[in-house]
Amino acid sequence: MLLPILLLAAAGFTVLTTEFVIVGLLPGIARDLDVSIPQAGLLVTLFAFTVACCGPFLTAWAARFDRKRLFVGILLLFAASNAVAAMASNIYVMGIARLIPALGLPVFWSLASETAVDIVGPAYAGRAISKISFGVVCATVFGIPVGTLVGDALGWRAAFWMLAALALAKALLLVCYLPHTPRQTQATSLLGQFGILRSRLLQGHVLLSVLVFSGMFTAYTYLADMLERLAGFDGATVGWYLMGFGAVGLIGNSLGGRAVDRHPLLASASFCALMVIGLVAVVPSMQSPIGLPLALAIWGSTQAALFLVSHVRLIKAAPQAPAFAASLNIAGANLGIGLGAVIGGRVIDNLGLANLGYAAGLLIGASVLLALWLTSKRFTAS
Structure with missing residues (x-):
């Protein structure tokens, strides 16, 4: 099979x-x-x-x-x-x-x-x-x-x-x-699934996904433009850099899978903290043949890790309705992606392309604080 x-x-x-x-x-x-x-x-x-x-x-x-x-x-x-x-x-x-x-x-x-x-x-x-x-x-x-x-x-x-x-x-x-797969004999009602949204902790998890993906895509949406205009690369070089950005994601995906099983929220906070370093460092290192790949490697690996960590984090937060929780993460993540693209565009228009990394870093830094706060609330609830 x-x-x-x-x-x-x-x-x-x-x-x-x-x-x-x-x-x-x-x-x-x-x-x-x-x-x-x-x-x-x-x-x-x-x-x-x-x-x-x-x-x-x-x-x-x-x-x-x-x-x-x-x-x-x-x-x-x-x-x-x-x-x-x-x-x-x-x-x-x-x-x-x-x-x-x-x-x-x-x-x-x-x-x-x-x-x-x-x-x-x-x-x-x-x-x-x-x-x-x-x-x-x-x-x-x-x-x-x-x-x-x-x-x-x-x-x-x-x-x-x-x-x-x-x-x-x-x-x-x-x-x-x-x-063809067999139809499920029992179906959970839509209202029953939406009932899990009454949980304040779950609401916090969805908000965390929105914030994390807003920060990521404030800069990632315009990464190709940054590499063209700030680093001076042609289209082919940009393509190879994007491939390297994705390739290090294999490492991040593996690390994220291990970390999220131990503690989903602390995994989110840790990878977000590392991503802030990559985002803040990427523009100052644009002309460095060593600094730029290193900054992109940190950014790319942590971004891939957070794709997986966010997905599993929501599923673990609502074990009574995991499929619906996964759909909430998809919705929250894409809301963040859309917001990130808008925020990044406004930053470019008003502050310039060189400030994208710093703006994204602020949002991801806020994600670290939210993840840590949710961790304390979780322990209190326990």
Whole structure:
């Protein structure tokens, strides 16, 4: 039963790459569509806010459908939307092309892990979910940088055509090889799931996800622009740096997986504290052949760790409704991503590109304080 799990992981790679590939293509899109970098950054905000607002409701509604047909439909939706993005003639058409897949992403991620467990059985649940999550890591390591390199060599539209072809191919593979999973005999009501939001501690966990991802994407949304304008790199060099940024994420993903099992909130605080160092150091080290890779390595590894830590942290905070808690993390994270893109754009307009790292560092520093405060509240409750 390994092949279906790997296919879901591969589909997840395409889904997440579609959301984040725009980070490396932002300068080219802004130039071609005749808008500013902050205006193009609003495409990131649009995608993220759509996921945040619609994710939990769409996931609860879509849970009634056959998983195989649902996942195939989502990938066909991604293929069509990426094709529209490749042909976009202005920022408004591009906005529509970003809105459509944002409706499918939270449904896929909230239900893919559950489907993987249905395929292999509860005894192998951890291994199945880890393989699904590996698609997320690969999207950061390979998907976003390769999209940037393709965009530099052939134009940003070619990167979206590539994603459209990948989504279509993976939809066909799921049609052929993904088995139908049995429907669950009992379904938790939507109101019952939303009941966990009465917990003040859970509300704090969701707020922490919003704050962490706001800080990360205040700077990460415009990383390619920083490397072009502040370091003076060409598009190909930016692509290789983004690949290195993602590659160190493999280390962070491994460390985060170990740390979050010991203490989720302290893991969040620790990785956030380390990220502040990387964010604050990145701009002053732009002209240093040693300092810049080191700063990006700290930033990239801690960012990858926090993707995993935040996801597991919410699940552990609500063991009575883990799938819904996961959807809350997806919503909170994407709300933070959208806010981060807006904040970063305002910083660029008012304070300059060189101050992005410091602004992001302030938000992540606030995340450290919130995580520590939630830790004390948790112990008090215990």
